[in-house]
Amino acid sequence: MSSTDHLADRAARAKKIIAAPENFKVCEGCESIVTMRVASCPNCHGYRFDEAPERVIGQAELLASRPQQSVTAQDLS
């Protein structure tokens, strides 16, 4: 149950990021997507980020496609 919720949450988050990539940036240290507001990465405490929208979108698509295919496919349809 909780893993399904987690996956759905992940896909929804990716969609939100892809819709507004200018609000996000990609951590150079751990490649997680964080909001523009943070000064350092909450995951690895890195402070180097890639703010290019195409990089943010690419990373969001990667994150969305990583979970089990069955759940992801249902989410996206």
Ligand SMILES: [Zn+2]
């Ligand atoms: Zn990081």
